[in-house]
Amino acid sequence: MYANDQTHDYVSVLPRPNVGRGYATHEIENMPSELPEKNLYDDDRILKEAIHRHGAGWADEKLRVCGAVTGSARMRDLARLANENTPVLKTHNRIGQRIDFVEYHPAYHELMEAAWKSEVHSLAWTTNEKRPQVARAALSYMWNQTENGVMCPSTMSYAIVPLLRSDPAAGNPWLDKILARDYDPRPLPGNEKTAITTAMSMTEKQGGSDLRANSSRAVPTGNDREYLLTGHKYFCSAPMGDIVLLTAQTEAGVTLFVAPRTLPDGTRNSIRVQRLKDKVGNRSNASSEIEFDNAIAYRIGEDGHGIRAFIKNMTHYIRMDFAIAAAGMMRQALNLAIHHTSQRKAFGRTIRDLPMMRNTLADLAIEAEAAMLLGLRVAKSVDDAQMSEAEQHLNRILVPIGKYWNCRRVSSVALEALECHGGMGYVEEQPIARLYREAPLNSIWEGTSAVMGLDVMRAMKTDGALDALMNEINEAKGADRHFDAFADGVKADVANCAEMFEPHARRLMSRIAVAVQGSLLIRQSTAEVADAFCASRLGGEWAHEYGTLKFGDAGLKAIVDRAALR
Template identity: 45%
Template sequence: MPATHEVFNQPSPLEGHDVAAEPALLEGVRREGAGWAMEELHELGRMAGGAAAQAWAEQANVNEPVLRTHDRYGHRVDEVDFHPAWHVLVDTAVTHGLHAAPWADERTGAHVARAAKFYVWSQVEAGHGCPISMTYAAVPALRHAPELAARYEPLLTSREYDFGLRPPLGKRGLLAGMSMTEKQGGSDVRANTTRAVAGGPDGAYRLTGHKWFTSAPMGDLFLTLAQTPEGLSCFLVPRVLEDGTRNSLSIQRLKDKLGNRSNASAELEYDGALGWLVGEPGRGVRTIIEMVNGTRLDCVIGSAAGMRAGLVQALHHARGRRAFGAALVDQPLMRNVLADLALESEAATTLMLRLAGAADRAILGDSEEAAFRRLAVAAGKFWVTKRHPAHAAEALECLGGNGYVEESGMPRLFRESPLNSIWEGSGNVAALDVLRAMAREPHSLEAFLSELAAAEGADARLDAAVKRLHAELSDLEAAEYRARAVVQSMVLCLQGALLVRHAPAAVADAFVGSRLAGEWGHVFGTLPRGTDVAAIIERARPRA
């Protein structure tokens, strides 16, 4: 190799660290009642920080899923082929209980532990998390049909990954999907035209219609919505019937998406497909809202994970790269940027763990936590998923041109970043849902404000921001028009309150001073003078 090709001033590969060894994560896991899960969390974290996991992530995205509509003889098969790396990623997730396993675990903190593990493993690769998330969210919806839950829940919670289209009850484990969206409706599922007619075998309905987006079409079971004489209703639709025949649904095509390339999303055609009613006829939206609550929480977790992954890459690069006579990490403006990215990441991580704790306690019967979760998950979903694309772009820029090439992994991270803001209701839908919750369930707002009040007196700037929020919430004029601004204020106050109570002083002071006290330029790297960037950066760095 010519001398001009000597490689220097490049950081070493980021591998061999423990993704779970993050102070904000570990502190939050203990605080929210899942300290017992530390051993498995670190085991998964070390795997996530290894070179093998990075290779699996790249392979699963470079070798995208392929639809096979027919076999060699002309029979319709509608199978999706995935690269082996995809199966390794999903198998790891299932084995560690990132899917529906917490529903079979009666320990306090089971759902917090699952959230933390989902956060850690999602930093490796986000696409395979889609069927994992939907399987987690399917169980509470399925419990509206006790007979179906008794039949399928043990297999949905099983820690065995058993890929392939076979009768569900003959498999060692199942994965579930969602089949909701139609061309004409999008988030407005009440506009769905798919029809369900009673009279099928074993109490089944026959569903006919077209689904515009079906996540993870190779799942074993789908929860779907269809119109009955009573109104929009929820159904469980298996890919394969128990007699071994394929259900009457076909995959029209796979979606060519911006990101999430490792995961297959598809258009499905129901042609008299058999489905079993879940919940009461005409109450499909109420039934499926349990699933939406779970997947919205996972949107927050996934975006927080993406922020952490981008931050770690930026910090590692800045420590291993020199420019203009000094390491990037020692240069004042870069330190401002890195500290600002770290603040956003920690605020998202702390919030998602609080939301997971609320979900865990709500499941155990805590009505106050259930009320808080109802409002805070929708608000958190709106804000954290909105922050992710800006965060990913800035983290990529920290690597300069090196971050713009596919080999760095940063372009994949950037392409993934808008997804969670769209999935399970775009920004407008989430913001309006917050308004709807406050109007229909006023106790949810009381619970939210009580959470803010727990930090009262700790920081005068936070107190002033909460006071302004109260004024905003009492002004109902043009509420829908102002919904985004109101929800943004709500989440920033909540993040500030959580950090003031639980984070080190340097982190809490910088977040409140920049996000709530008007000392921030709204682009990363505009933290005010006097910010303890050294402490913030040190806390955020990757660890072995």
């Protein structure tokens, strides 16, 4: 599907079932088929319309190719294999030397190779076309419907680029290989590889939300920006990254460093992978504890200003990506629920058409579409922040709000979609079960909900920020009475936010998020979707559970039919 594709016959897909001989005990009936192969771009009219609306239609061909890859049965099967055959840590070799090597199943490498070919880690930085962040966000949206584990190194490699560019003297040596498309897992020095990947490790045992508590230490060697690092990190995902971005204390305070996994002479840097975490989900991706013992690292940015540079030039982009990733996961949950209920019958009827299920699916569909529009609006604000001060302000607020809200909502969507599968949904072999376990993660890493609250409070203190936010919301004023009343309420909340302060930050973020979603849906979706969202999420005509829309049956059907992949 990609030019230069190699065929990997070392990973076999599941064989076709033996249906010829039949079964002595029973006929197999009413069991939904495997999800058919779909193009997650071409067959998703809602995504495609949104990409064109944002002026990123130039990326059609890339998105179409990625849509075919991510919607293929092969990628789905590779995702299953990579999650069933989890990474294994080899701390030592046969003769007792330390190698700190994480061995992945070949399926993981094939997924990584396909992801890198799709440019999900790089497109935003390599094209001069309009709205590159929006185009790349669409790639991320599709990949997150297929396999989330490979999206961890992909997001790190994407988001480190602005940080490295902010300090060209230190960053330039790595950039070309980070942006390259030919994934190369070999443990070689960076300059001998076709492409390199990135890991990032900030969290220590004593705290992850407050990085000022870091205890790792860095001492300059006297060679330009070279330091020796000593300490531990309690979380380091994708530890086979060729470079690890990390924080450590110097005499000036917390500072950022890049440590190569392999040194230029081919020997291993003194970074020990102590153990892999046994995680609830995200199992194809290794997450580890690491220690570095006089490891060689190079300072990025100013001495003692690591946290601010990290948040501004890297975390911000990761958080944007998580807003879109969570939306992609909601899309996958919805696709699975619609497919299952369209193929299974109960009480003599197709479950999808049963009135309560129709209401549930419609409710999930409006949630998923609202999440996607919010995620793409966040990406657009990153693009447009270069050109407009108002977008800069909006971007500052919308990134943490988008990350917070979409990452919170995805778990409830996955749970409901799981129940749509009945008992089968709670069995590991169903993709929805893996998604359910994956769903909570994005709200934890890269800043929990409370950390997003602190960030939004800081952003709101910037002159012009509140006006930019209210202007965006008010773009849809006059079209829906529920929306108008809610927008006025948010305006009052925002005006009083200095008094609301910390205890109410999550309430404020939640209300802003749904107000922005309502505004986007009114302007960009169908009347049914916008009406149902505004009445339920903003107008109080909802019982805070999916399937409780107060909406006519024809409208519910129209919402589900529109959301179903072609």
